[in-house]
Amino acid sequence: MMSIDGYLEQVRRGMAGMDPAVQRDVVQELRSHLHESVAANGGKLNAAIAGLGDPAAVARRYRDLYGYGPAYRLLFAAVAGVLGVFTVPVLFGGEEVIFPLFLSAAFLFVEIVFLMWVSVQAGNRAGLVAGAFGFVGRIAGLGIGAAAQRGASVATAEGLGLFLSVSLLLLLIGWLPGQAKRAWRKPGAEL
Amino acid sequence: MPEISPEWTAELKKGSVQLCLLALLAREQKYGFQILKELRDLSDGFFDLKEGTLYPALRRLEERGFVQSHWVEPEAGGIPRKYYRITEKGKRALAEALEVWDRMSAGTRRVLEGAR
Numbered sequence: 001m002m003s004i005d006g007y008l009e010q011v012r013r014g015m016a017g018m019d020p021a022v023q024r025d026v027v028q029e030l031r032s033h034l035h036e037s038v039a040a041n042g043g044k045l046n047a048a049i050a051g052l053g054d055p056a057a058v059a060r061r062y063r064d065l066y067g068y069g070p071a072y073r074l075l076f077a078a079v080a081g082v083l084g085v086f087t088v089p090v091l092f093g094g095e096e097v098i099f100p101l102f103l104s105a106a107f108l109f110v111e112i113v114f115l116m117w118v119s120v121q122a123g124n125r126a127g128l129v130a131g132a133f134g135f136v137g138r139i140a141g142l143g144i145g146a147a148a149q150r151g152a153s154v155a156t157a158e159g160l161g162l163f164l165s166v167s168l169l170l171l172l173i174g175w176l177p178g179q180a181k182r183a184w185r186k187p188g189a190e191l
Numbered sequence: 192m193p194e195i196s197p198e199w200t201a202e203l204k205k206g207s208v209q210l211c212l213l214a215l216l217a218r219e220q221k222y223g224f225q226i227l228k229e230l231r232d233l234s235d236g237f238f239d240l241k242e243g244t245l246y247p248a249l250r251r252l253e254e255r256g257f258v259q260s261h262w263v264e265p266e267a268g269g270i271p272r273k274y275y276r277i278t279e280k281g282k283r284a285l286a287e288a289l290e291v292w293d294r295m296s297a298g299t300r301r302v303l304e305g306a307r
Contacts, residue, residue, distance in 0.1 A: 028262075029223065029246060029273045036224040036272075037242070053243035061247035065254060191209045191257070191284055 004034050007049050014059025019069030026062055068122040073129065076118045080130035083111040084137020084170070088145060088163070108166070115174040124178030131174025138167045208238060210292060212248065213277060213285040216258060220276035223249060249275055257281030 008027050015023045030052065037048035052058060068076075086107040111134055119127025142163065211234070215226055227245050230238045240248075252258045258275045265272065277285070 025273075026246075026250075028271070032270050032272055033223055033242065033246065035270045040224070040228075051242045053241055058243040058247070061244070062250070065247055065251055190251070191213070191255070191288055 002046075002049055004031060004045070004049070007034070007052070007055055010055035011059045014056045015062055017068045017072045018063060018066050020071075022062075022066050022069070030058075068126065073122055073126040076122060076126060077130045077133040080111065080115060080118070080170075080174070081133035081137040081140075083107060083114060084134035085141040085144070087111050087134075087166075088138055088141030111170065112173055115170060116177045119174055119176065119178035120181055122178075124175050124182065127174035127176075127178045128171060129174070131171040134170040134174070135167045138163070138170070204238060207292075208240065208248065209252065210285070210288045211238060212252060213257060213281055213288070216275055216277040217282070217285060220274045222263075222272040222274050224272075226275070252281070255284075257284050 008031055011030060012023055012027055015026065034045075034048050034052070037051060038045055041047055087104050089101050089104040115127060115131055115134060118130045208230075211230060212226065215221065215229055215233075221229070223246055226249070227240060227242060230240060230245075249258065249260070253260055253275070256278060258281050259278055260273050260275045262271045263274050
């Protein structure tokens with residue numbers, strides 16, 4: 001037998017990452033409902049809880065509606081920014097060319113997968129913001145690389161062109177998957 | 192074993208439940224449990240909405256700007272209730288949806304008449 005608090009805790013856990021104020025409001029509303037429901041059905045707590053259904057499914061409906069809260073979206077953006085710094089080959093520069101290039105490429109791969117994940121999970125706007133942070137991270141990485149090499153030529157014009165293209169690509173990768181998800185989702189029967 | 196699929200009935204319900212929710216809120220503000228009960232009773236059990244579906248559905252209407260909500264402390268003590276009331280935008284949406292609904296139901300009725 002589950003208590004009201006136990007049930008609500010499971011719903012709350014399913015909403016992790018959403019705006020905390022919204023989470024509190026949802027839990028409070030469901031608590032109010034459960035009290036109402038128990039009072040109306042002659043004190044049968046189990047029946048009241050069963051009426052609301054699987055807590056994970058209930059939480060998912062709210063998550064679909066509200067998505068991640070600002071704190072998590074900022075966190076995603078920050079991670080994308082830090083990853084972005086390490087995607088710059090000159091950071092690992094020096095004479096070693098093959099390995100540093102490989103390392104930055106590995107970071108680039110992780111960054112791309114991460115941005116796609118953010119875009120799908122948190123929406124195309126959060127993805128775009130994370131992509132922008134990744135972009136800024138790359139600029140910062142280039143700056144750090146240039147500073148470390150004390151004015152030595154950081155990149156050729158060709159290299160800079162590639163650098164900028166990849167950086168801009170991050171914006172697109174952050175935006176596109178979420179946008180595609182929205183476009184392909186079966187339109188609901190919404191007013 | 193019925194011939195028609197349960198999905199068809201479910202789609203019919205899904206397509207009309209938002210309209211019913213707005214209609215229930217057209218005259219006065221109500222709280223979730225009350226809406227649930229009225230919907231069930233007035234529809235003679237046809238809209239036996241899962242409770243875990245109703246609350247997110249109300250918030251979806253709120254996100255669309257069709258309803259607003261606020262907490263009310265009961266005078267006699269006890270647990271607060273979250274009340275929903277229709278907005279001006281919601282009233283316009285309701286009027287538009289009602290017009291579509293009336294045309295559809297009148298049209299279908301005339302067409303279906305021949306089959307009874």
